[in-house]
Amino acid sequence: MKVQASIIVAFIFALLIALFAVVNVEAVPVDYVWGQSNVPLILVIIGSALFGGLAVGLFGIVRQYRLTRRIKTLEKQMAGLQSIEGDPVTIEAMKAESSDAVNGQDRYNERLP
Template identity: 80%
Template sequence: MKVQASIIVAFLFALIIALFAVVNVEAVPVDYVWGQSNVPLILVIIGSALFGGLAVGLFGLVRQYRLTRRIRALEKQAAGLQSFEGDYVPAAQVKAASSGPLDEPDRTQERLT
């Protein structure tokens, strides 16, 4: 459902940009570092929208790649901590592999008494 909603929103956004671009067809001056040229405004609008979409997509792919790498690293870490055959895992090894709020000592016994 979330994917369908995002596709619908993207389609509506593309439709609005296309309508806005079709209404604005006059040639406008565009300044480059090396000169100036007259370009139809429709090309400027559509080109800007495409480059913006590509930039957002690229940042999204980089973020997804980093999160995938993080998930794989955490899965490897979890696999190393799991004991499939009842093997003894030294507490120092578990403590060295863990991080964050799990590093705090377990005080459940203190609360129960």
């Protein structure tokens, strides 16, 4: 549901940017490092929105990649600790246990001697 809401908000935001860009079609001077040119304002607005979206997307991809690497590292560490202790608990069992704890069904105390 969260993904659907973010897609709807992004669509509305893109629609507002498009409407704003269509209203502003006159040519404006744009200064570059090497010169100046007249460009329609609609291209400046849409280009800026696209560049901003790509920048945010790139940062999101880098963050997701780092988090995935961190998860794999922690899973390897956990597997190493399990092999030292001889505990046969699998990652799937730990995920199920954590989801039970989130749901209010903490079964950790039942396993204690």
